[in-house]
Amino acid sequence: MTAAAGTPFDAVLLLSFGGPDGPDDVRPFLENVTRGRGVPPERLDAVAEHYFHFGGVSPINALNLDIIDRLQAALAAAQIDLPVFFGNRNWHPMVEDTVADLYAAGHRHVLVFPTSAWGGYSGCAQYHEDIARALESLAAATPGLADDPITLRKLPHYWDRPEMTSACADAIADARTRLPAELRDDARLVFTAHSIPVSADVAAGPPELGGHLYSRQVTAASKKAAAAAGFAAHDVVWQSRSGPPQIPWLEPDICDHLEAIAADGAAAAIVCPIGFVSDHLEVVWDLDTEAVETAGEVGIALARAGTVGTDDRYIDMIVTLITDQLEGQTTDAAGLGCTDNGARCAVGCCVSQRPSRPS
Template sequence: MSIGDVDALLLLSFGGPEKPADVRPFLENVTRGRNVPPDRLDEVEQHYLHFGGVSPINALNREIIAAIEAELTRANCDLPVYFGNRNWHPLVEDTVEEMAAAGVRRALVFPTSAWGGYSGCRQYHEDIARARASAEENSGAAASPAPELVKLRHYYDHPLLVGAFADAITRAREELEPHLRTAARLVFTAHSVPVSADETAGLASEGGHLYSRQVREAAALCAAAAGYGDYDVVWQSRSGPPHIPWLEPDICDHLEVLAGAGADAVIVCPVGFVSDHLEVVWDLDTEAKDKAAELGLGFARAATPGPDPRFAQLAVELVREALGEIGPRRLGQEPSRGSGVNGSPCVPGCCQVRRRVSATQA
């Protein structure tokens, strides 16, 4: 496999604490300038401390990187893989400086977000621009110029991702008691964002709402692949002031509605997440699972695709696509942009936010 003028691949993610002392500084990084009340930070801090002050996200991303490296080797592609985060170590600024010092001149960027919208796409372009500026300032542009960084496109509807989720739904169904499997309600969940942020996701000329449209299309594709014709799409993990409207319904509120309508069991598929980080293991495996038990609902949660071999294969396909070796594989109809150079937005005017949003998507 030819790599042309590409020297490296950068996995770009959200970041998370890896010891108790990291938790509060990490949360302050995430919420800086967003007017999140201190009592909300106190609440979220306790979620992390419940798991020993360690978010699973960095360890999971290292596992994904190892799988991508193995897949690149199988593809006969000598492409080093770097790891950088938006909010915690290894910070992307430090990683890009390391890349520059190693002589990397052009790299592709694989984000751990499959989506469009501000937090899931445009903010990653901002991360790229900030990291390049920092690298050039700290190392000297003439001696070690910051590499050109090209973000790979959205992949929410890639057949490998859809297949991984569909198989995970089938496995989750088998975890339920046999008498609950046939009638179990399939519920897809993704990270909520402020309604105003979703309204400006994508281009105004296309009606905005790109993020929620992509989530709904991904849910439809995964449901069909798993053999379901009926399902629900809900949201989770909202933060910020209560007077700001966010996408609804919340997963726990929806479980109450389902129980009230006579449902006996649910299969929850976290279609908005690529790995089991804190917003999956707390919001779903703890809060939603406890709510289901309180309501007498059988509960099974589908696995996220990060550990599935198909996820690493997807990443390498996107690399090959960006190099012009293969055409794009997509199952959906919603816009799938996401590429850009040196932090520039994928399309001028795309995902222009009205105000700084407090969503956190990884």
């Protein structure tokens, strides 16, 4: 199959969050992330230390480049002739620059793969905003854009794809083998995802369904992965919260939860970062550093499951999502349509408007 065989798509854009490539990038990167949110300088200084702990380099860019290399090879093996470009929201290569490069190279119909599997504002709608912002930048620099437009279509959510479930289940099984043999049978299985303000979670999804789209998806995905891994019970917790303590965020926090289950007598835990597709900084700091330290303090043996981004099934899933678009299948399992050029998500997908962000 080629892109020219009955489809208009001629390129793929992997769109991600971005991260610093060296110590001099850390503070400018954090300022990009928090611009307009009123985050005090001392909070940025504290978060910067997390990056400096790893030499000022976030793993996310290298991990995304690895995904791109493997995706390009998988597309070629499937005889799909689509080049893969790389763009970020908060650091170079910025999505505005990448879309300009796509346009200059002659691409006019682009599929956008986000490195977030979820609905809600941060997981989905903000990627539509990234696309719209990049197109606004391109229009400002390209007077004739209206006569020769470009279309960017974001691919749908993929949290419920079977490839994700099976990859998570195998990662859990592998983590279990890294626990002491005598503790494996009774280990607590704990899923974790990025916390968000409760108000943002309430706003996600249609009000008639009660909102909470993001937390409902994380809960459902965790249930599927736990069952596939052979666990009758599991916990869902959250990590990486930020902002003032008086603003409610999704709880419990992973470290608080480890303390609680230790007090209940748990001796071992498997932590699966189901909310993240790669081992970027919030995984290697919040889990491999802070959660490991907490587990040691409370006497719990801890094994962290790997993320799915290094699994070949994750790459196969991206190819399937692309193939569905090439064949005209434009909805995901929940019946949610894709949108073009930053248009609002389909009804039932994400938030109706950007949630307010406390300073």
